[in-house]
Structure formats: structure tokens, C-alpha cells
Amino acid sequence: MNMLVTGGCGFIGSNFIRYLFQDAPDFNGRIINIDSLTYAGNLENLTDIAETFPDRYIFVHADICDAEALAAVFSDHGIDTVCHFAAESHVDRSIVGPDAFIRTNIIGTFNLLEMARDKKLKRFHHISTDEVYGSLGPDGRFTEQTAYDPSSPYSASKAASDHLVRAYFRTYGLSVTLSNCSNNYGPYQFPEKLIPLMILNARSGKALPVYGDGKNIRDWLYVKDHCRAIWEIIKHGALGETYNVGGDHEMENIRLVEMICDLMDDMAPLPGRSPHRGLISFVKDRPGHDRRYAIDAGKIRDELGWTPETTLENGIRATIQWYLDHSEWIERVQSGAYREWIQQHYQ
Numbered sequence: 001m002n003m004l005v006t007g008g009c010g011f012i013g014s015n016f017i018r019y020l021f022q023d024a025p026d027f028n029g030r031i032i033n034i035d036s037l038t039y040a041g042n043l044e045n046l047t048d049i050a051e052t053f054p055d056r057y058i059f060v061h062a063d064i065c066d067a068e069a070l071a072a073v074f075s076d077h078g079i080d081t082v083c084h085f086a087a088e089s090h091v092d093r094s095i096v097g098p099d100a101f102i103r104t105n106i107i108g109t110f111n112l113l114e115m116a117r118d119k120k121l122k123r124f125h126h127i128s129t130d131e132v133y134g135s136l137g138p139d140g141r142f143t144e145q146t147a148y149d150p151s152s153p154y155s156a157s158k159a160a161s162d163h164l165v166r167a168y169f170r171t172y173g174l175s176v177t178l179s180n181c182s183n184n185y186g187p188y189q190f191p192e193k194l195i196p197l198m199i200l201n202a203r204s205g206k207a208l209p210v211y212g213d214g215k216n217i218r219d220w221l222y223v224k225d226h227c228r229a230i231w232e233i234i235k236h237g238a239l240g241e242t243y244n245v246g247g248d249h250e251m252e253n254i255r256l257v258e259m260i261c262d263l264m265d266d267m268a269p270l271p272g273r274s275p276h277r278g279l280i281s282f283v284k285d286r287p288g289h290d291r292r293y294a295i296d297a298g299k300i301r302d303e304l305g306w307t308p309e310t311t312l313e314n315g316i317r318a319t320i321q322w323y324l325d326h327s328e329w330i331e332r333v334q335s336g337a338y339r340e341w342i343q344q345h346y347q
């Protein structure tokens with residue numbers, strides 16, 4: 001297998017590449033990771049993989065909106081499988097500046113599909129989000145049949161990319177699968193997202209900003225469980241099908257932040273052991289903030305035998321421990337030093 005992974009230097013993409021090399025004994029192929037290294041792409045997430053597997057892991061610095069670069073990657077590396085993560089992924093950023101989201105998430109996906117459609121690929125797997133389904137009331141969960149109803153420029157651009165992927169299956173017979181997952185958390189997540197932000201602020205005694213009344217509900221999925229689901233879909237998922245992937249761990253944001261605070265009291269106490277909960281501060285809500293997401297992952301469980309294995313408390317504890325153990329990674333991300341690599345090599 002020569003698998004093109006797009007956005008492999010981001011949070012989930014780098015965890016997926018790591019998962020294949022370290023935890024998937026039935027993966028013996030090569031990975032060609034193409035990433036344009038936006039602020040969210042960190043080549044240092046995979047330094048050890050690049051050193052350990054020099055013949056099976058190749059990095060290409062390129063933009064998925066650059067059709068020429070894509071064509072070269074497909075022909076140079078005999079790509080037979082695509083796993084497409086690359087996206088602008090932060091909702092708050094999409095509200096301030098939607099342009100990049102339209103460009104990468106829609107045009108970039110279109111470029112990849114165009115490149116893939118005459119290549120007789122074994123598989124084109126597209127990673128999407130539960131946010132395309134919009135907001136839930138107190139009852140029910142998103143199934144693969146739920147109508148799309150996106151609320152933010154981010155989720156609207158992901159919805160558009162999903163439609164394009166399905167259209168290439170129906171129109172051109174491209175061997176696609178899709179997965180729509182809930183909120184991921186775990187190692188290597190950029191500190192603008194809720195869980196790492198709370199851990200890092202709590203660690204340094206800073207305020208823990210929680211949107212609105214804190215009662216928005218998300219369904220939390222440990223990233224390694226998600227990576228295992230993606231690999232199962234690539235191997236055994238039915239062509240043209242979508243699989244919802246969730247953690248089966250719904251929780252109000254405020255409860256989640258309180259859980260992090262309580263674990264931090266134990267794992268990284270503040271001076272004088274003052275409780276981290278005292279740092280929680282409610283801030284003005286984000287516009288278009290969906291109230292509740294919850295995934296019904298029955299299809300992937302029944303058809304592919306996948307279920308999440310990590311409980312929320314164990315996953316959060318492991319994630320806190322990872323951030324406590326990787327202060328150099330955090331320091332380089334927060335100071336921007338991780339971007340020096342790009343400057344040294346390309347400017």
C-alpha cells in the first residue's frame with residue numbers, strides 16, 4: 001500500500017500515521033504525508049517516525065490546492081490509497097476568516113478528487129465531522145441518515161467537501177469511504193482547542209475560559225480510538241458508505257472542564273493546593289454555537305466491529321499526563337519555534 005495522507009502533520013493525521021507504524025501490525029505499506037504546514041501543522045509531531053521508518057515514511061511539503069504538486073506526488077509515489085485529513089479545522093478561526101476554509105476544505109478536496117478519479121485507487125477515505133449535522137436538542141443522536149444542517153463556515157465547508165466526495169463515487173465510481181467523527185482529544189492537539197487549552201492554562205494558573213453557560217454538550221472521542229476506526233474503514237468499509245465515529249461519552253463542557261480541574265488538582269497541584277476549579281471563568285458565547293452533538297456509532301460497531309475502548313476519564317488522564325510530560329513540545333508550539341523548520345528549509 002502506498003498511502004497518501006493529507007494533513008499528516010496535524011493533530012489527528014500525525015496520530016494516525018503514528019498508529020499505523022506503531023500499533024497496526026497489519027500495516028506494512030508506505031506513507032506519503034503531504035502537508036502545507038499551516039500554523040496547525042507541526043513536522044516535529046513525527047520526527048521519531050521519520051527517523052525510525054526512513055524507507056516507509058516520506059514527507060512532502062505541498063498544498064492540496066496546488067494541482068501540479070499533487071500530480072507529481074501521485075506519479076512519483078504510485079499512490080493507491082488516500083486518507084484525507086487536511087483541512088482548516090478551528091471553528092473560531094472560520095468565523096473570523098472563512099476564506100481559508102473555503103479554499104482548503106472545498107477547493108483542496110476537489111483537487112484531490114480530480115487527481116484521484118482516473119487513477120483507479122483502491123480507496124479514497126475522507127475524514128469529516130459530526131458538525132455537518134448541525135445542533136441536536138436534548139434527545140436523539142446523529143446517524144448516517146441525519147440531514148446536513150451546518151452552522152459555521154467550518155462545518156459548511158466540510159459539508160461541501162463531503163457532498164463532493166459522494167458525488168465522485170456516484171458519478172465516476174471513485175472508491176470512496178467517509179467518516180464523520182465527534183470531538184477528538186489526545187496527544188499532539190494544538191493548544192487552541194478546548195482540552196489542551198484547559199490543561200495548559202490550568203498548569204500555569206491562568207483563567208479557564210468557558211463559552212456561554214458551559215452547557216454545550218460534545219461527544220468526546222480519544223484520538224487513538226478514532227485512528228483505529230479509520231484503519232478499519234480503509235480495510236473493510238463498504239465503498240460509497242459513510243461511518244459515524246463517536247466516543248459514546250457525551251458531556252457538558254463545564255463538566256468536562258471540572259473533570260480536568262479535579263485531575264489537575266491531583267496530577268499537577270497549584271501552589272498552596274488551591275483548587276483549579278477556582279480558575280474557571282465564563283466568557284461571551286461564540287455565534288452559531290451548536291448546543292449538542294452526539295454520535296450514534298451503531299453502524300461501524302455492527303458492520304466493522306469497532307467500538308471505542310478508552311473511557312473519558314482514562315483518556316483525559318492520559319492526555320493530561322502527555323501534556324505534563326512534553327513541556328518542550330508545548331514550549332516550541334507556544335513560542336512558535338516549531339515553525340523555524342519551515343523557515344530553515346524553505347525561506
Ligand SMILES: NC(=O)c1ccc[n+]([C@@H]2O[C@H](COP(=O)([O-])OP(=O)(O)OC[C@H]3O[C@@H](n4cnc5c(N)ncnc54)[C@H](O)[C@@H]3O)[C@@H](O)[C@H]2O)c1
Pocket residue numbers: 006007008009010011012013034035036037038039040041042062063064065084085086087088089090104108127128129130158181182183184185190
Ligand atoms: N479535531 C477534531 O476534534 C475533529 C473532529 C471531527 C473532524 N475532524 C476533521 O479531522 C481532520 C483533521 O483534523 P485535525 O484536528 O487533525 O486538524 P489540524 O488543524 O490539527 O490539522 C490540519 C492539518 O492540515 C494541514 N493543512 C491545512 N491546510 C492545508 C492545505 N491547503 N494543504 C495541505 N495541508 C494543509 C495543516 O498544516 C495541518 O497539519 C480535519 O479534516 C477535520 O475537519 C477533526
